[in-house]
Each structure stands twice: as C-alpha cells, then as structure tokens.
Amino acid sequence: MSNFKSRGFYIKFYSFLPIIVLFISVLNEFDLNYLKLEYFSFNFPFILIFFFTLKDFKNFDYLLVFLAGLVNDTVVGLPLGISSLSYILICIATSYLRNITIRPNPIKDWFYFLFIISLINSINYSILTLFFSYDLLLLSYLVNIFFTFILYMFFAYLFKYYLKGLND
Amino acid sequence: MASSRDDFIIAIRSAFLKKSTQQKFSLLTLVFISIFIIVLSSFDLKFIRYLKAGISEAVYRSSFIVSIPENFLKNTFFEIREYSTFFKNYKINKEELNELKSKSISDKITQFENEELKELINNYTLSSDKLLAKIIVDHDSPYLKSIIINKGSKDNIKIGTNIYDRSYLVGRVVEVNYKTSRVLLLSDLNSNVPVTIAPQNIQAIITGTGENYGEIKYIKEGISNLISQDSIVYTSGTGAIFKSGIPIGRVDVADTGSSKKFKVDFYSDFSQLKYVFAELVTKIDVKNEDQKVDAGNSQINNTVDTKLQILEEEKKIIEQTNLKFKDENELLKITINNLNKQISDFRNEVYDQKQIIAQYNIDLDEIEFLRLNLKFGHTCRKSFLNNDGFEVGTLEYKSCVMNKGQTDE
Numbered sequence: 001m002s003n004f005k006s007r008g009f010y011i012k013f014y015s016f017l018p019i020i021v022l023f024i025s026v027l028n029e030f031d032l033n034y035l036k037l038e039y040f041s042f043n044f045p046f047i048l049i050f051f052f053t054l055k056d057f058k059n060f061d062y063l064l065v066f067l068a069g070l071v072n073d074t075v076v077g078l079p080l081g082i083s084s085l086s087y088i089l090i091c092i093a094t095s096y097l098r099n100i101t102i103r104p105n106p107i108k109d110w111f112y113f114l115f116i117i118s119l120i121n122s123i124n125y126s127i128l129t130l131f132f133s134y135d136l137l138l139l140s141y142l143v144n145i146f147f148t149f150i151l152y153m154f155f156a157y158l159f160k161y162y163l164k165g166l167n168d
Numbered sequence: 169m170a171s172s173r174d175d176f177i178i179a180i181r182s183a184f185l186k187k188s189t190q191q192k193f194s195l196l197t198l199v200f201i202s203i204f205i206i207v208l209s210s211f212d213l214k215f216i217r218y219l220k221a222g223i224s225e226a227v228y229r230s231s232f233i234v235s236i237p238e239n240f241l242k243n244t245f246f247e248i249r250e251y252s253t254f255f256k257n258y259k260i261n262k263e264e265l266n267e268l269k270s271k272s273i274s275d276k277i278t279q280f281e282n283e284e285l286k287e288l289i290n291n292y293t294l295s296s297d298k299l300l301a302k303i304i305v306d307h308d309s310p311y312l313k314s315i316i317i318n319k320g321s322k323d324n325i326k327i328g329t330n331i332y333d334r335s336y337l338v339g340r341v342v343e344v345n346y347k348t349s350r351v352l353l354l355s356d357l358n359s360n361v362p363v364t365i366a367p368q369n370i371q372a373i374i375t376g377t378g379e380n381y382g383e384i385k386y387i388k389e390g391i392s393n394l395i396s397q398d399s400i401v402y403t404s405g406t407g408a409i410f411k412s413g414i415p416i417g418r419v420d421v422a423d424t425g426s427s428k429k430f431k432v433d434f435y436s437d438f439s440q441l442k443y444v445f446a447e448l449v450t451k452i453d454v455k456n457e458d459q460k461v462d463a464g465n466s467q468i469n470n471t472v473d474t475k476l477q478i479l480e481e482e483k484k485i486i487e488q489t490n491l492k493f494k495d496e497n498e499l500l501k502i503t504i505n506n507l508n509k510q511i512s513d514f515r516n517e518v519y520d521q522k523q524i525i526a527q528y529n530i531d532l533d534e535i536e537f538l539r540l541n542l543k544f545g546h547t548c549r550k551s552f553l554n555n556d557g558f559e560v561g562t563l564e565y566k567s568c569v570m571n572k573g574q575t576d577e
Contacts, residue, residue, distance in 0.1 A: 024234055
C-alpha cells in the first residue's frame with residue numbers, strides 16, 4: 001500500500017518536474033555566467049516554456065508560467081511584469097503554432113523559436129529602454145538570442161527523453 | 169485568399185482565448201494582467217512599493233536557498249583555482265603588508281587632518297558606521313549587474329547607501345526592503361560615479377560597461393592626454409551621492425589607434441564578493457557663525473568641545489606615534505649596550521693575548537742568553553786569568569754574553 005503511495009508521489013513529482021525546473025531556473029538564474037565565457041549567456045526558461053507549451057504538456061500551467069515571470073523579474077531586478085509578458089507571449093506563439101501545424105517538424109519549430117525569441121527580446125528591449133530608461137547592451141541581447149537558439153536543440157533532445165520516460 | 173485570412177484569425181483567436189483542459193486563465197487575460205503590472209510598477213505608489221518589497225523578501229530568500237547547491241559548486245571551483253596560486257599570492261601579500269604597515273601611521277595623521285579640513289569647509293561632520301552584510305543573491309545577469317544583501321530598512325539601510333568591499337567602493341543601494349536590499353554594482357551600465365583621477369587631479373565620470381571594468385567618460389576636452397596608465401581613480405564626492413575619497417580602481421589606457429579608451433580596473437572583484445560593508449552615515453551639524461551668536465555661550469562651548477575632541481584624537485595619534493618611537497629607542501639602546509659589551513670583551517681578549525706574546529718574547533730572550541752563556545760565559549766571566557771579565561749576574565756580564573763575548577768597549 002505504502003509502495004503504491006510512494007510510487008504515486010514519484011510519478012506526480014516527475015510529471016510536475018518541468019514547472020519545478022522552471023521555478024528553480026528563474027530563482028537560480030541558471031545561465032552559467034560565472035564561467036566567465038566572454039559574451040556567453042542563454043535563456044533557459046525560454047527554451048523550457050517554448051518546448052513544453054508547444055507539446056501542450058498538461059502540467060505546465062500558464063498561471064504558474066506567469067508567476068515564474070514575476071519571480072524572474074524580482075531576482076534579476078527588472079520592473080515587475082516584463083518577464084511574465086515575455087513568457088506569456090511565448091505561450092501564445094506556441095499555441096498559435098500548434099493550431100496551424102498539421103505535421104510537426106523539429107527544424108521548423110527551431111527556426112520558429114528563433115523568430116519568437118528575437119521578437120520577444122525586441123519587445124523587452126524596447127519597453128526597458130523607452131519606458132524605463134534602462135541602459136542596455138544590444139550586443140548581449142543578440143548573443144543571448146544566438147546561444148538560446150543554438151542550445152534549443154540540445155535541451156529539446158533531453159526533454160524528449162523526459163517525455164518518453166513519462167509515457168513509459 | 170479570404171479563407172487563409174480566416175484561418176489565420178481563427179488560429180490567433182484560438183491561441184489567445186482557448187483554455188486547455190488544465191488551464192485556469194486564458195492567455196489574453198494573463199497578457200492584460202502583465203501589462204497592468206508593468207504600468208503599475210512604473211508608478212511609485214506606496215501600496216505597490218510595499219507589495220514589491222514583500223514579494224522581493226520572499227523571492228530573495230527562496231533564491232538564496234535554491235542557489236545553495238550551485239553556489240557550493242561555484243565556490244569549490246573558485247577555491248581550487250585560488251589554491252593553485254596560493255603561495256605566489258602569499259609572497260606578494262607579505263611584501264605589500266610590510267609596506268602598508270610602514271605607511272599606516274602617516275596615513276592616520278593625514279586622514280585626521282583631512283577630516284578636520286573637511287569640517288572647516290562643510291560645517292558638518294560625518295559619523296559613519298560600517299555594517300557587515302552577507303550577499304544572499306549574486307546572479308550575474310548579462311543585462312543588469314546587481315547583488316542582494318541581507319540588510320534592509322530594519323538595519324537603517326537607505327536608498328543610496330554606499331557599499332564597500334574592504335575599503336573599496338562596489339556600488340550603492342537602489343532598492344530597500346525590510347530585511348534585504350539590492351545593490352547596483354559599479355560595473356552596471358546604469359551606474360555613473362563622479363570621480364577624481366590622481367595624481368593629475370582630473371575630474372571625470374566613470375560608467376559601468378556591463379563587463380568587469382568601468383570606463384571613464386565625460387572628461388573635459390584636451391586634458392584626456394594627461395591621464396596615464398595606472399592612475400588611481402577615487403570618488404570625488406560631487407553630487408553628494410558617493411562619499412569623497414573612496415578608492416575605486418586603476419586606469420588602463422587602451423590605445424585603439426585613432427582614439428584612446430580609458431578603462432578602469434576595479435580594485436574589487438565583483439564576482440568574488442561574499443560579504444560587503446554598508447556605510448551608515450549620520451550627519452552632525454557644526455553650527456555656523458550666526459547661529460553661534462544666537463545660541464550664546466553654550467554653543468560656543470559645543471564648538472570648543474568638538475575642537476577639543478579633535479585635538480584629543482590628534483593627541484592620541486601623536487601619543488601612539490611617540491610610544492612607537494620610544495619602543496624603537498629602547499630597542500636601539502639595548503642593541504648599543506650589547507655592542508659596547510662586546511667591544512669591551514674583545515679589548516680584554518686583545519690585552520690578554522698581548523701579555524702572552526710579551527711573556528713569550530721574554531722567554532725567547534732568556535733561552536738565547538742561556539744558549540750564548542754556555543758558549544761565551546767563560547769569556548765574559550771575571551776570573552784569575554780573565555781580569556777584563558765581569559761579575560756573573562751583572563748587566564755588563566749579560567751584555568757581554570749577548571754580544572758573543574765582545575765587550576762594548
């Protein structure tokens with residue numbers, strides 16, 4: 001009986017893992033910046049949100065994504081709501097892509113991801129510089145977009161394994 | 169054409185409004201809430217401020233806990249790297265420490281004089297306490313360079329409080345919560361600090377670059393050529409945002425051919441900060457002349473008291489210096505005494521050796537006399553047959569023997 005219970009807990013934990021990882025990554029700012037690789041940075045939450053909302057993962061609640069955005073803003077020190085808006089825009093983009101796609105193609109998804117993160121970072125940059133008078137380096141945004149785009153396939157591969165494990 | 173447009177509109181509408189089975193809110197609602205929050209956060213309302221502070225408190229603490237494993241790995245990595253250069257650094261530090269010790273006393277005196285002069289100029293004194301604060305979040309964002317410390321309004325931290333790493337400036341507080349605060353580092357793009365460049369005494373402003381160095385900007389035209397490599401950069405105190413005279417870094421002149429770039433290498437490594445000091449400054453007014461007249465003798469007494477206090481402090485420093493010199497004198501006296509004793513010992517030794525040598529010489533003469541006496545004694549001795557001889561034991565006899573039997577005559 002207890003075995004069933006503990007097994008049930010693990011399954012539940014496993015099925016909520018993406019959202020837990022999302023919260024850990026926004027609280028921890030997991031981006032390997034301390035390695036001091038010049039210009040290297042990437043946005044892990046973007047990859048995670050894009051992948052799991054594109055797969056319409058049932059435990060990936062939009063409200064929790066929205067809250068993760070608020071947490072990210074607090075940790076990074078951005079005005080509240082900026083990251084939430086970015087994350088929700090990713091959710092909208094993936095929802096739209098799901099609606100118009102009949103036969104999914106990973107390469108098309110990948111380039112669509114590039115388009116979406118470029119668009120969202122542009123909106124982000126515009127809001128911060130125009131409305132909040134922040135001084136930001138455009139180059140670091142471009143580098144961040146590039147590495148996020150490059151690393152998408154690697155993480156997508158890992159996430160597919162996760163989904164396979166969940167289905168098994 | 170019309171049908172493809174319809175499909176697009178349907179897909180968009182569905183994306184915005186359709187809720188999946190598990191979703192509680194439509195995406196459009198969340199977009200509106202996000203925009204609403206962004207607009208609200210741009211207004212500086214009291215309610216928003218408190219709400220933000222509450223969220224920040226909870227999030228910073230959670231972030232600190234979540235970051236423990238990553239920080240552990242990161243610190244281990246840095247510690248291993250540090251150990252590899254440990255001995256080299258130790259030697260350099262030892263030399264530096266010796267130099268600094270010798271400078272310490274004169275620095276104290278200069279500091280005191282500086283404070284006294286400042287008081288004369290400003291009509292107020294600044295009493296400051298440094299509060300140790302732990303860094304609980306230091307995520308190195310590519311866009312914003314800031315850290316979170318575990319001291320807030322409860323500990324009298326205010327917006328603008330200067331933050332130090334040892335005696336070096338690292339930034340200032342830009343957001344204060346009840347028990348935490350956000351510090352904007354000097355390396356952030358939004359950081360501007362009025363500075364003085366020594367020894368040229370040039371006034372400038374350094375801005376953050378988003379990297380681990382700053383850049384000197386806004387220098388008066390024509391004087392940028394005066395800035396040399398390794399010039400020292402410290403706060404000028406202009407604008408009263410930062411206290412004056414706080415060291416920041418050294419100038420690194422990068423010649424790009426057509427123009428020169430002035431980088432500032434910060435003394436403090438912002439990626440290695442664990443603890444920092446927050447300076448709590450209290451302003452104590454020293455009354456001006458008019459107020460002195462109005463307030464009468466009691467205020468004069470206060471000024472006199474302040475001056476007396478300053479003089480007492482000066483006396484203390486001088487006493488400390490004197491004590492040090494006295495100790496040094498004592499030490500030198502002992503050394504001199506020891507040396508004198510050594511000299512006296514050596515003298516005695518030399519005298520003894522001279523005595524031995526003299527005795528040796530006497531013995532040598534005696535032996536020579538005895539040898540010659542055996543040989544020429546009969547020639548010099550007075551006897552029945554030798555009337556020209558001398559009595560044995562007289563000086564003449566000895567002289568005769570020594571002259572090998574020949575008399576002086």
